[in-house]
Amino acid sequence: xSRGHCILSHGFESGPDATKVTALAEAAEALGFTTExxxxxxxxxxxxxxxxxxxxxxxxxxVGLATRAAERGGPVxxxxxxxxxxxxxxxxxxxxxxxxxxxxxxxxxxxxxGLDAAAVQTSVVxxxxxxxxxxMDVIEWARARSAxxxxxxxxxxxxxxxxxxxxxxxxxxxxx
Numbered sequence: 001x002s003r004g005h006c007i008l009s010h011g012f013e014s015g016p017d018a019t020k021v022t023a024l025a026e027a028a029e030a031l032g033f034t035t036e037x038x039x040x041x042x043x044x045x046x047x048x049x050x051x052x053x054x055x056x057x058x059x060x061x062x063v064g065l066a067t068r069a070a071e072r073g074g075p076v077x078x079x080x081x082x083x084x085x086x087x088x089x090x091x092x093x094x095x096x097x098x099x100x101x102x103x104x105x106x107x108x109x110x111x112x113x114g115l116d117a118a119a120v121q122t123s124v125v126x127x128x129x130x131x132x133x134x135x136m137d138v139i140e141w142a143r144a145r146s147a148x149x150x151x152x153x154x155x156x157x158x159x160x161x162x163x164x165x166x167x168x169x170x171x172x173x174x175x176x
Contacts, residue, residue, distance in 0.1 A: 003032040004075035007065055009084030012053060015041050020081050023166040031173050038065055055112060059087045066095040075176055089117035098176055101169050104130055104156055107137040115141060122147040123172040125165050127154040
């Protein structure tokens with residue numbers, strides 16, 4: 001029997017088989033959670049919509065998946081990297097979500113609303129040297145929500161800390 005369902009959303013110009021979301025899926029499955037990794041690559045290719053693809057369509061896709069998962073029962077955990085973190089946090093306001101795991105979340109994103117999320121258990125992983133999203137913005141966002149925050153000596157891709165990121169996700173899941 002599953003302990004819950006994790007939906008893992010990749011970042012812009014990435015994919016469902018990306019290193020980070022794959023590592024998170026493995027960590028979750030080892031703890032008895034089922035996982036799902038939506039593919040947003042078709043939406044990200046819509047560069048005519050904005051420089052980050054079709055964000056409303058990404059959000060709609062995720063909300064649909066999360067709603068179906070919630071209807072099946074068991075806790076739903078939303079996790080994502082960068083744009084995937086943004087849509088995961090935003091979706092948590094629309095569907096029952098037990099916890100959020102946000103990697104390098106964009107606090108501000110052009111004309112889109114600022115990052116907001118449901119008042120659920122939240123863990124954030126960010127990079128001190130993120131060249132896209134300032135660490136201080138994420139620190140303040142996490143502080144205002146009393147979210148768990150792990151800051152790493154890395155850049156936006158967190159490529160030097162995939163294992164540490166997966167461990168942080170496992171630690172969140174173990175508390176559920």
